[in-house]
Every structure is written in structure tokens, then in C-alpha cells.
Amino acid sequence: xxxxxxxxxxxxxxxxxxxxxxxxxxxxxxxxxxxxxxxxxxxxxxxxxxxxxxxxxxxxxxxxxxxxxxxxxxxxxxxxxxxxxxxxxxxxxxxxxxxxxxxxxxxxxxxxxxxxxxxxxxxxxxxxxxxxxxxxxxxxxxxxxxxxxxxxxxxxxxxxxxxxxxxxxxxxxxxxxxxxxxxxxxxxxxxxxxxxxxxxxxxxxxxxxxxxxxxxxxxxxxxxxxxxxxxxxxxxxxxxxxxxxxxxxxxxxxxxxxxxxxxxxxxxxxxxxxxxxxxxxxxxxxxxxxxxxxxxxxxxxxxxxxxxxxxxxxxxxxxxxxxxxxxxxxxxxxxxxxxxxxxxxxxxxxxxxxxxxxxxxxxxxxxxxxxxxxxxxxxxxxxxxxxxxx
Amino acid sequence: xxxxxxxxxxxxxxxxxxxxxxxxxxxxxxxxxxxxxxxxxxxxxxxxxxxxxxxxxxxxxxxxxxxxxxxxxxxxxxxxxxxxxxxxxxxxxxxxxxxxxxxxxxxxxxxxxxxxxxxxxxxxxxxxxxxxxxxxxxxxxxxxxxxxxxxxxxxxxxxxxxxxxxxxxxxxxxxxxxxxxxxxxxxxxxxxxxxxxxxxxxxxxxxxxxxxxxxxxxxxxxxxxxxxxxxxxxxxxxxxxxxxxxxxxxxxxxxxxxxxxxxxxxxxxxxxxxxxxxxxxxxxxxxxxxxxxxxxxxxxxxxxxxxxxxxxxxxxxxxxxxxxxxxxxxxxxxxxxxxxxxxxxxxxxxxxxxxxxxxxxxxxxxxxxxxxxxxxxxxxxxxxxxxxxx
Numbered sequence: 001x002x003x004x005x006x007x008x009x010x011x012x013x014x015x016x017x018x019x020x021x022x023x024x025x026x027x028x029x030x031x032x033x034x035x036x037x038x039x040x041x042x043x044x045x046x047x048x049x050x051x052x053x054x055x056x057x058x059x060x061x062x063x064x065x066x067x068x069x070x071x072x073x074x075x076x077x078x079x080x081x082x083x084x085x086x087x088x089x090x091x092x093x094x095x096x097x098x099x100x101x102x103x104x105x106x107x108x109x110x111x112x113x114x115x116x117x118x119x120x121x122x123x124x125x126x127x128x129x130x131x132x133x134x135x136x137x138x139x140x141x142x143x144x145x146x147x148x149x150x151x152x153x154x155x156x157x158x159x160x161x162x163x164x165x166x167x168x169x170x171x172x173x174x175x176x177x178x179x180x181x182x183x184x185x186x187x188x189x190x191x192x193x194x195x196x197x198x199x200x201x202x203x204x205x206x207x208x209x210x211x212x213x214x215x216x217x218x219x220x221x222x223x224x225x226x227x228x229x230x231x232x233x234x235x236x237x238x239x240x241x242x243x244x245x246x247x248x249x250x251x252x253x254x255x256x257x258x259x260x261x262x263x264x265x266x267x268x269x270x271x272x273x274x275x276x277x278x279x280x281x282x283x284x285x286x287x288x289x290x291x292x293x294x295x296x297x298x299x300x301x302x303x304x305x306x307x308x309x310x311x312x313x314x315x316x317x318x319x320x321x322x323x324x325x326x327x328x329x330x331x332x333x334x335x336x337x338x339x340x341x342x343x344x345x346x347x348x349x350x351x352x353x354x355x356x357x358x359x360x361x362x363x364x365x366x367x368x369x370x371x372x373x374x375x376x377x378x379x380x381x382x383x384x385x386x387x388x389x390x
Numbered sequence: 391x392x393x394x395x396x397x398x399x400x401x402x403x404x405x406x407x408x409x410x411x412x413x414x415x416x417x418x419x420x421x422x423x424x425x426x427x428x429x430x431x432x433x434x435x436x437x438x439x440x441x442x443x444x445x446x447x448x449x450x451x452x453x454x455x456x457x458x459x460x461x462x463x464x465x466x467x468x469x470x471x472x473x474x475x476x477x478x479x480x481x482x483x484x485x486x487x488x489x490x491x492x493x494x495x496x497x498x499x500x501x502x503x504x505x506x507x508x509x510x511x512x513x514x515x516x517x518x519x520x521x522x523x524x525x526x527x528x529x530x531x532x533x534x535x536x537x538x539x540x541x542x543x544x545x546x547x548x549x550x551x552x553x554x555x556x557x558x559x560x561x562x563x564x565x566x567x568x569x570x571x572x573x574x575x576x577x578x579x580x581x582x583x584x585x586x587x588x589x590x591x592x593x594x595x596x597x598x599x600x601x602x603x604x605x606x607x608x609x610x611x612x613x614x615x616x617x618x619x620x621x622x623x624x625x626x627x628x629x630x631x632x633x634x635x636x637x638x639x640x641x642x643x644x645x646x647x648x649x650x651x652x653x654x655x656x657x658x659x660x661x662x663x664x665x666x667x668x669x670x671x672x673x674x675x676x677x678x679x680x681x682x683x684x685x686x687x688x689x690x691x692x693x694x695x696x697x698x699x700x701x702x703x704x705x706x707x708x709x710x711x712x713x714x715x716x717x718x719x720x721x722x723x724x725x726x727x728x729x730x731x732x733x734x735x736x737x738x739x740x741x742x743x744x745x746x747x748x749x750x751x752x753x754x755x756x757x758x759x760x761x762x763x764x765x766x767x768x769x770x771x772x773x774x775x776x777x778x779x780x
Contacts, residue, residue: 136656136658136659139658140656140657140658263657264654264655264656264657264662264665264666264669264675265654265655265656266526266530266654266655266656267530267653267654267676267677267678268526268529268530269526272654273677275654276654276675276677277677279654279669279675280675280677280681285654285666285669285670286657287657287663287666287670288657291670
């Protein structure tokens with residue numbers, strides 16, 4: 001077996017150009033988010049088949065108007081713009097897709113990436129914190145970023161002012177990832193555009209799950225934070241006020257089972273209220289890079305990186321392989337019974353399967369139909385509820 | 391039963407004047423520390439009997455010169471000086487003796503106290519920290535002292551500059567205890583003499599286990615710190631450098647099973663290295679008084695104060711009651727065998743009993759003899775070793 005074949009086997013598959021266009025169309029279509037995308041691929045077999053079936057699935061789910069599907073031309077145009085600005089798309093399961101991100105629920109099927117690809121596959125530490133950081137906070141973030149970066153970790157952050165900026169700058173040489181809340185051509189804040197250019201022009205990487213040209217709005221930032229937490233093995237929070245975006249990132253990190261590190265600070269400084277709160281909730285007390293390196297060592301060496309085979313075998317999401325045949329569509333009887341079983345109260349899919357007695361595949365497909373018709377609400381923990389047909 | 395009889399039964403006994411003189415003589419005699427004092431009372435029955443037996447016990451232990459025993463005149467003189475400066479002596483087991491202190495190994499049999507006695511019996515929080523405190527550290531210490539003081543706790547500290555001073559000042563109205571490293575007439579540092587006068591003239595109390603007139607030396611401060619940790623139910627450390635006295639107090643507190651609270655601070659401030667280290671070791675993250683009050687509530691309400699009967703019954707130290715008859719002195723055969731069993735390596739008393747097969751009372755008495763002869767070393771955890779006869 002050649003080295004490249006071996007690498008492909010252990011690190012995942014590569015999408016063909018045609019598949020990549022189909023993936024891009026599918027994720028850019030109406031009512032298709034990462035979870036729906038995964039369910040579609042896993043149940044109908046491939047993105048191309050899913051695209052073909054979208055109109056019927058949506059109609060059967062009760063949609064009264066045609067679902068908007070991204071065209072081949074739109075997808076090709078986005079790919080062309082990406083290429084022009086030096087970016088490209090990496091699909092989940094491809095070698096350049098961040099290994100840790102692949103494990104989270106609702107991982108983006110496609111990431112727009114720009115810069116040095118290998119930076120995205122190294123074990124990563126997230127460093128986030130206050131935009132109005134104190135001098136000592138910024139200094140500490142830089143120290144941690146430098147020392148943890150030198151130890152072989154990529155530093156991932158959100159390109160914001162303050163702590164984020166300090167963390168990126170201090171890891172320019174060792175590798176840093178800037179996660180954007182908008183399109184890869186719409187970095188925010190404007191004053192950090194030169195920094196982003198330094199990042200993508202050197203050892204760094206910019207990533208986003210948002211389409212090209214997307215102007216980031218306030219509500220896009222929590223999603224950006226989720227991506228930071230998903231790529232990182234651990235998240236260090238340096239100065240964070242109560243109810244700040246950094247705490248949202250920390251909550252995502254905890255939900256994903258990532259280690260959360262918090263830097264202690266004076267209780268009289270509002271910029272430390274959030275970080276001290278994290279310490280009360282059990283975050284690792286962090287006063288030097290060693291605190292982080294010691295805690296991450298077992299994770300970065302074993303769990304997620306040295307045993308990719310084992311991890312893939314455990315992974316119940318078969319996305320990327322596109323080997324499954326399309327399942328037969330469920331009949332009206334099944335659909336009606338499943339809709340009857342649903343209501344405004346979120347329930348588990350397994351409960352629907354048990355309650356109706358139908359095959360799991362039929363239940364998943366009806367849920368997909370409702371999803372594509374814009375009638376299904378997906379809740380944390382895989383719960384679903386029904387939006388009444390209005 | 392009269393109310394006062396009830397109170398005496400539940401809160402302990404009161405020493406007679408004659409007993410108090412005997413106790414003072416015994417604890418001021420050569421080679422008698424708190425542990426030896428307790429063992430003597432528990433094994434020979436009373437301080438008066440112990441004083442009578444000291445010369446013989448010491449001689450039998452191998453001492454080549456007469457043990458120095460404090461005279462009645464010396465004890466009466468110390469009592470008189472105490473009375474003149476408004477202080478007095480409280481014996482372990484007496485109602486005014488701090489309840490929590492009574493539970494620790496090597497609790498001082500007699501405390502010199504000056505000020506409002508009831509302040510010594512309320513549940514107490516220790517607050518200690520850096521002498522070169524930052525402005526915000528001192529402010530925080532004051533805030534905690536005020537809020538925890540208002541909630542009904544006495545604040546205990548060491549009268550040092552910085553954090554200690556801030557803690558005492560903020561709890562002058564609610565009750566504060568200054569623990570001295572020297573005699574009660576030798577406060578340190580000199581600039582805090584006016585503060586000490588405010589404390590003892592108001593709701594506060596000064597306490598020490600050292601004799602009147604004793605000038606505090608460097609090595610007396612760890613013992614002072616031990617007393618702070620012993621009286622307190624919990625210890626809050628506000629700003630402490632690595633290897634500082636506050637960390638010694640914290641170690642004593644942890645050894646005594648007290649809750650240790652630490653205030654987080656910037657890793658870049660050396661005054662926070664010790665406190666952040668305590669957090670890493672599991673101290674309670676403390677950013678407001680509520681953190682302390684919530685943690686102490688179960689202890690202050692139940693364990694140590696509301697059930698004095700139960701606590702006394704559990705207490706295996708019968709000190710203060712002086713009811714036991716004097717045990718027969720061990721013979722030469724026992725003494726020699728026990729001395730043979732001892733060496734420079736610390737061993738447990740139980741091991742000596744098992745090894746020699748002698749009655750526990752005989753073993754304890756031989757150990758007392760060696761102790762009074764200055765030949766026994768007592769180690770933490772009740773271990774003992776022998777100093778070779780030189």
C-alpha cells in the first residue's frame with residue numbers, strides 16, 4: 001500500500017469535485033443545517049441523491065411551497081470566488097478537516113478554509129477572552145499562546161479585539177486558527193484584517209462555516225464560538241465578564257467534553273467575574289502554560305489523534321463515505337402516525353420509534369421530510385418537536 | 391437543675407483558682423508542651439499531681455539534671471500581671487475556650503485572653519494574607535470581614551500589616567480576634583498597638599498561648615498561625631506569595647480539617663501565586679462573602695456549636711475534668727524495653743504498645759518520662775522518636 005493510500009485510509013476520504021459541488025449545494029439549500037445534512041447523507045446515501053429528493057421530501061413533509069435548492073451554478077460560483085481569494089472547502093471526513101471538530105454533534109459538513117491546511121489538523125487549544133482586556137490579561141494570553149504553541153498545539157481564537165488578538169499574534173509562528181463569524185471574505189473587526197492576512201499568509205488558517213460574502217450579524221457570533229470550542233481540545237478563558245461571549249464558548253466547550261481552563265483574577269475586576277465563575281464551576285485553575293499542557297497531554301496524544309482508526313470506528317456518523325443505498329420512502333400511513341406522535345413538546349427520536357413501532361429508517365426519513373418542509377424544530381440533545389402546519 | 395448548672399454541664403467546667411495556678415505552673419515548666427500537658431493530666435489525674443511527679447518522671451526518663459518547674463510564686467505573679475493589664479487565663483474545657491480549638495491536637499491548655507470573652511466562643515472565620523497587600527486585596531479582605539462578620543461570625547487574624555489589619559478593622563464592630571505571637575503585653579507590629587487597643591476595648595479579643603512578657607521571635611509566628619487555624623472553622627487567604635506565612639496557616643487549617651478559601655488573583659502578580667496555588671490544591675474559589683457563608687453554614691450550625699454534648703462525648707481527651715486516679719508508675723523493666731523499642735526513626739505509640747506487649751498506660755507514662763527528660767521528640771500525627779542519651 002502506498003504512503004498516500006495509507007494516509008487516506010487512516011485520515012479519511014477525499015471528496016471528488018462533483019461530490020464537493022453537491023455537498024456545497026446541499027448545505028446552502030433551505031432548511032438544511034449540519035444535522036439535517038448528516039441525516040440526509042446517512043439515510044438517502046449521498047448528497048446528490050439528497051438534492052434530487054429534496055423537493056419530494058419537503059412536499060411530503062407538508063411544505064406548501066417549493067424548497068429553495070442551491071443550483072450547480074451557485075455552488076460553482078462560490079467555489080470560484082473561494083479559489084480566487086485563496087480559500088477552499090474541506091468536507092467532514094477529509095484529511096484536512098479538524099479531527100476534534102468531527103466528533104461534535106452538528107459539525108459543519110463543509111468548512112471554508114484559507115491558509116496552511118496542516119494547522120487545522122494539529123491538536124488545538126482555544127484561547128478566548130475580553131475584548132476590553134487589561135494589559136496584564138493580554139500579556140498573559142500571549143504568554144500562554146506562545147508557550148502552548150511552542151509545545152506543538154495550534155492556537156484557535158475568534159479574531160476579536162483584546163485577548164483573541166493577543167493569542168493569535170503570539171502564535172503566528174507556531175500556528176493559529178482564526179474562526180470567522182461571517183464569510184471568509186468578511187473578517188471582523190476591520191482593524192484585524194492585517195492580522196488575518198498575516199495569519200493566512202503564514203503558518204495560520206482562517207476557517208468559517210458561513211457562505212462567502214456573508215456579513216456577520218450579532219447572532220452569528222455564538223455559532224462562531226461553537227466552532228472554536230469544537231475544533232479545540234481545550235479552551236482557555238483569560239478575562240471574561242459575566243454573560244460574555246467567552247462564557248458561551250466555555251459552555252459549548254464543556255458540552256463537547258472539552259477541558260475548560262480559566263485564569264484567576266481579582267474579584268474586584270468585572271473582567272474576571274466570568275473567569276472566576278468558571279473556576280467555581282470546576283474549570284482548571286490556570287496560571288501558566290504547564291497547567292494546560294499537563295491536562296491536555298493525554299488527550300492530544302491518545303484520544304483524538306494517535307488512534308484515528310479507533311475513533312472512526314466508534315463514530316456512528318458515516319458521513320463522507322456515501323456508501324449506503326437510498327432507503328425506500330415511508331408511506332403516508334407512517335408519516336401520519338409519526339406526525340400524530342409529535343407535538344410542540346420536544347421528544348427523543350427513539351421515543352417516536354418505540355411509540356410508533358416503525359422502522360428507525362422510516363422515522364428518520366419522516367423527520368427529515370418535516371425538517372426540509374421547515375416544520376421540525378431540532379433541540380439540544382437530539383430532541384425534536386413539531387411546528388403546527390400554519 | 392438550675393440554668394447555670396445546665397450551661398456548665400453543656401459548655402464545660404470551670405477551673406478553681408488553685409487548679410488554674412497548677413495548670414499555669416505545669417504549662418510553664420520545662421519540657422511541657424500542650425501534648426505533654428494533656429498526657430500528664432490524662433495519666434496522672436491532675437495538674438497538681440503532675441507537678442509533684444515531674445521530678446521523678448523526668449529523672450526516671452534519664453534526665454541528668456533537675457527539671458525546672460514553674461513555682462507558685464511565678465504563676466501568681468503572671469496571673470497578677472495579667473489582671474493588671476486586663477487579661478486572664480482560660481483553660482481548655484472552660485466555657486470561654488474557643489470550641490473549635492478544643493478539637494485540635496496539641497490545643498493550648500491555657501490561653502491568655504484580653505477583651506470580650508464571648509467573641510472567642512462564636513464561630514470564627516480566619517482571614518490572613520500578604521503584609522504588602524495591594525489596595526484591592528486590602529479592600530476585598532475588608533469586604534469579606536464586614537459581610538461575614540455581620541452574618542454572625544467572629545473574624546480572627548494575626549494583627550499583621552496588610553490583609554490582617556484590613557480584616558480586623560472591618561470587623562471591629564461585629565467581633566474580631568487578634569492572635570499574638572508573643573505575650574499579650576507584647577503585640578507586634580508596633581504600629582498596630584492602637585488597633586489592638588481598639589479590639590480589646592470593644593467587641594474584640596486578643597489571645598495568645600505565650601507567657602506574659604514574651605517578645606515574639608520569627609519562629610513564634612508559625613505557632614501563632616497554627617492557633618488562628620485552630621480557632622477558625624474556615625480560613626480565607628487573600629493575596630499570599632509563594633512560601634509565605636499565610637500558606638503555613640492554610641496548611642495548618644487543612645490539617646485540622648478546616649475549610650480553606652482562597653481569593654483568585656492575577657497570575658502575573660506575585661502576591662497571588664500562593665492563593666492561586668491553594669485554588670489548584672482544591673481551596674474554595676472565593677469572590678464574595680456568600681462563597682464562605684454557604685460553605686461554613688453546616689459547620690457553624692451543627693458540627694461544632696449546636697451539639698456540644700455530642701462533641702464532648704466524642705472527645706477522647708478528658709482534659710479539664712481531672713477525675714482519673716494517678717496510674718501506678720511503670721517499672722524499670724518496662725522502661726528499658728520501651729527505650730530499646732524506640733530509636734531515631736519516628737514510630738506510632740500503638741506500635742510500641744503492640745511491640746512490647748505492655749499496658750498502654752505504662753507505655754504512655756514511660757513516654758511522658760522521656761518527654762519530661764527532654765529525650766522524646768514528638769512528630770506530627772502522634773509519632774515519637776528518641777533522642778539518644780548524650
